[in-house]
Amino acid sequence: MHAIEKIFAQKANVERVKAGDRVWADVDLTVNVDLYRTVLAEFENLGGTKIKYPERVAFTFSINAPAPTIQSASNEKDMREFAYKHGIHLFDINTGVVQQVLMEAGLVWPGTISIATDSHATILGALGAVGMGVGAVDLAASMIKGNIWFRVPEIIKINIDGELQPGVMAKDVILKVLGELKQDVAIYKAIEYTGSAVRNMSLSSRMVLCNMAVELGAKTSYIQPDEKVIDFLGSRVTRTYEIPTTDPDFKYAEEYSLDVNQLVPQVACPHNVDNVCDLDDVPKKPVNQCLIGTCTGGRLEDLAIAAEILKGRKINAKTRLIVIPASKEIYLKAMELGYLRDLIEAGATVTNPGCGPCLGAHMGVLAPGEVCVTASNRNFSGRMGSPQAELYLASPATVAATAIEGILTNPRGYLKSQQRS
């Protein structure tokens, strides 16, 4: 069996599972985000009165944080009262993006199953955990019963070998994968990432691959945990855990491989995540807004490379740069290391940790006709505001260099060090 299958089998309390099986599996962490006031309605609708395992349920407020409208304020108020009443974890507006704060808080470890009203729950694969996005009904059911049904997914292997050139980031890798394999390659399936490039990546970089697995259609993702994962979990997770492994005879549904030695910065052009080109091949047009942040591009290494590029420089007078650290922990570290100062002095607008304008809720919504280059994860029409705006997905390094020039720019010439730290 694959490690993912072993996780499903263990949580379903059965010996074996295989792709296509439907199982009722225990959920270790059930997460609702602030967009889903509807979960409370479904909880009631399903006859819920009590939460089976309050310590396994968390509400996170990162999207409408702080509330931009009366309606969102009212939704949050109801959800807070629900959280207080049931004694579940509440990560309020002062914490950061959903999965990032859950990982930092030690609520996720290898071998667990998490569900969230957040499609980017696939990010948890970077810790060797199964994270899956669901809707309000599944979430409410899991709160009440502690388990829900799952279809055990087929598993695809994506092997990534080679060494990244300076200025090329995990985001470029996953964009390249999207461009090659397209956004429906893994529908209903799980993705495991393997290979030397993945092994050599920082945990934060692996999170980028797993985060955007959902853009390939994947149900969940997985990277075999190693020392980097154990180091990260360190003092955060005090309980013991077993790291599942894949049997040597396991047969993947599909296997793909990518060599990244010669990879250059990639860009996903409007309006699809798999509409990917080499940055240098994209026609250059004026860029109105740049975004570095959120669950895809707002970790410390992302802010570090942006600060390295922008330190002592000024952003283009006709371009805005919005920077949103993924969490309070990251904000504090970026402040301590001087990155925030460098970014603000360069002209960045630094907001509170959270999702910012990534899904058009507030904090940098786009007007019709505007162009935005972003380190976030989706460039669908209307994602960040007007459907007549154009979104280009790129790495944090590319976004930073672009903010300086006001047109899509290769970050290579802007790095002070040749080697990324």
Add this chain to the structure above:
Amino acid sequence: MHALEKILASHAEKDVVTTGEIIKAKVDLAEVNDLYLQTIYSFYEMGGKKVWDKNKICFVFDHYAPAPTIKTAQIHKEMREFVQKNNLTHHFDINTGVCHQVMHEAGLVYPGMILVATDSHTTTHGAFGAFGTGVGATDMATIMISGELWFRVPEIVEIEINGKLRPGVMAKDVILYILGKLGADACVYKAIEFCGTYIEDLDVAERMVICNMAVEMGAKTAYMVPNQKILDYIKTRTNKEFEIYDTDEDFVFAENFVFDINNLTPQIAVPHSVDNVVSIDQLPEVRIDQAFIGACTGGRLEDIQAAAEILRGQKINPRTRLVIIPASNEVLLNAIKFGFIEDLIKAGATLSTPGCGPCLGAHQGVIAEGENCVTASNRNFPGRMGSTGGSIYLASPATTAASALMGKLTDPRTFLKGENI
């Protein structure tokens, strides 16, 4: 004549003006904020083609920074186009801060000037010995075309404030106290000069708090004789030469009020009017859902410092949000440098982008029905910060911080180290 009358006279090229006289005066600086796209429409409707002086009109994006909706993004877009078309020298985009902070930081405010803005709190600039007043879109369009505007020479009221504040009591408490005594309509159409021993030695930031809220008494403008602290501050910002006008000894004020603040306690304006003011110790227990420190009244370095000193090493009440919006990026950078931001974030504050924040309910912390908010901002009208079913309590930054800590309205003097109430 009064200094304010001399300012008007000099800008109208007259030797003498008298109360009630209508004059046409030249404007030294006109500021348009991002609530007033109508100004541009009016400009064109009135036949405007090019602005009268590209150095004397500035645009500040603070109320909707960064844009929370497509509509506000569109407002910014059209304003940016106007700024570029007219090649305006001073444009403060979303990465700067509140107009009443960024203009003087940029050296655009000095004694003896006339400053007109599409913002009622333009009275703030009386702290610098300037004639600052708020207007609507039509008046502003007139200025943008001609550089001049009609003014009625106002009656001038003298408010003398004597004494020395006790620890834990701030300028905000002083102006709330005066508002409570005189009422919200005490100075409609009139100008206020603040004087007395308290004002003479007052710091720059605190002078601005007093003048900022003069408009809450209905005042057209406010005035303080520039003291050495103001002159020193201006010297670090601009080399511009200016004239300080003296009030003639025989000038007779329309009214005089005298206040002694030696024994003043922290004050609160309770819902729903700014003059509904009581001493904090007279209030029953009031639960606090959100506390807000920021904006043009309470977001300066001194305000953030006062909050940091109370919250350092503490955690805010888990059922209370604390939103902090520095008045400008310069304030933010200094607050980072002095460690205040670290103190506040560690205590649980949500620190967002410099600007107006939730003060007028546009975003970044809108309140829901039934919620109580204590705020260092300037207005507590029903619906000001969101739902008309919310309740807003105006207080000093220190009181706001103490209330966030305890989750209820709290006297900040409780937390003064080594001081007795």
Add this chain to the structure above:
Amino acid sequence: MDMVITGKVLVYDDNIDTDIICPGRFLELNESKDIANVAMSGIDSNFPEKAKTHSIIIAGKNFGCGSSRDHAVRALKYSGLKAVIAQSFGRIFYRNALNLGLLVIISKDARNIFNDGESGKIDLTKGKITNMDKIITVDSDVISEEEFKVYEQGGMIQIYKQN
């Protein structure tokens, strides 16, 4: 549940994502009718009006890709749609549709035989989709018995309720 569903169709391309079906700025809405009012607003502001006379969506591949928001399913369901036919569906959308009882059918070929406004017929038992104006029939995946039961009861939500 009817075994044969008929109605006028609306045709869409590949990768109709959840930001098209229900943009993020509307996710604060809670009431079904409010959510239905913004259905497909990323691509077609007249959709709610069209949904009064059209009851089947026919799309290309990866319909509903993107977010976990079941607002996307609600928006379509409460607009009055009877079914969505696509070459493939975003996984979470598919799951949410099953949960909420919006009929979703996979057909590789249906997209190629329809234009906007034509009349369609879905035969659930036979796995056939017919363009009634042109009289052309293509295959669709047959809905499993298990899934059919779910639909019949009004979605997984009803089954959860009974447990």
